Amino acid sequence: MSVLLSARGLRIAFGGLKAADGIDLDVMEGEFLAIIGPNGAGKTTFINMATGYLKPQAGQITYAGRNILGMTPRQIVRLGVARSFQLPQLFTEHTVLENTALAVAAREGVWSPFAPLLRPRFRREAEEVLDRFGLLPLAGQRADGLNEGARKLADIAMAVALRPRLLLMDEPTSGVASADKMGVVETLARVLRQSGVTAVFVEHDMDVVARFADRVAVWGQGRIMALGPPEQVLNDPDVRRDVIGIGPGEASHAAA
Template identity: 40%
Template sequence: MSAALPLLQVSGLRKAFGGVQAVDGVDFALAPGEMLALIGPNGAGKSTTFNMVGGQLRPDAGAIRLAGVDIAGLPPRAIWRQGVGRTFQIAETFASLTVVENVQMALLSADRRLFSFWPRAQDHRRADALALLAQVGMQAQAQRPCSTLAYGDVKRVELAMALAHAPRLLLMDEPTAGMAPAERLALMALTRQLARERAMGVLFTEHSMDVVFAHADRVMVLARGRLLAQGTPQAIRDNAQVQQVYLGSGSMSGTAPAPVGMA
């Protein structure tokens, strides 16, 4: 971690649902260009933490500072305007539109023109959309409808859409869910490259330990709403407490089972 101001600084984050303390005093930081994985067993508080950073949930207490500005409690759209992009566990694209039109729609939104004059997506910043598709390896398929793509390619289109407003921070919720092993490693290698090139911080949740250990710069592990450990992938792999937490819920060298209930 650089001595400079972190891109993202989370401190004292708390959230309860009824009598259940889902997140209890979580602190962490993320530097520009860094890939930070958020992992933990079922019920650890991963999704709750992740959704508080993205604005889907309002914290009960704590601060979430993006480049020094507290964004805790802001709605998702306001957080997006602050320079936070997001991809979802189930990729969200417009199936009836072409690949390039999907990215053009994202550019229209970034330019605050999505609902002005009802513009045609195909006429808006086409060259910029194609450039984004080139960055994710999808330019050759620009004219194909998204409905005809393989799922791994849909995830690449979603990534291009998330990059349309040049985010400083990218949130990726289970980015490789539903993908074959080769596809998921390729997607995260691409994300890592883009993070470095753009000095873009990436916070991601992930159940595939092969992805986490291959591509995260640092890993933080939650258990029962609290931060159990954080460090390099190797330090986390060797951590006795982390190994104990994962016994019975997934291997630290493979893919954990799909989560159930509150995460």
């Protein structure tokens, strides 16, 4: 596999807190990379830097061999990098179909909040995207009427409508009911893999990480503490103690 996103020497601090303290990381094309770690470790900061929402104080980030530091989020999206947020960024007064059509239109360079809703080709493509996520039956429902699992899928459907090559997701299961988590991730993993999209996702549910990640990167105090396949990383004694919260001799579903 080739390197799609590469970070070298990333550093950024907020006051005395080092959110990135020399981060080096390569994201390989086609993989699902999970980022785990305690709150405040710098996980979301990394996603914000990789998508243009924050500029590191030192270091570099390249995407497909191209330097993307200093680019705006919109410019980075146009290169093929999309993201979803911990809280879904939906237009709550619009329907699921209208939200997705807005994303299709944005990809085409149409930023008017009304034009996409009037163009049949945007709506047709939006319906195709929603069908892949199993959301077509909800196409006419307003976003503010969705349950959390459907809201998460609708948010990621909007990102996929941008036709990204790389998608970065900040806690895709946050707020989703425990009974719905695996179904939500199974759906998004299926769609992303079928579409050939590389994925990086921040996640706190170790069962989700163990099941869906190809590799796991463990963040701690702005540094990468461990990096490797889930069966290796999730059984590392330091990771189990400091991140998962399991002591020696204790069992966990994720590490089993």
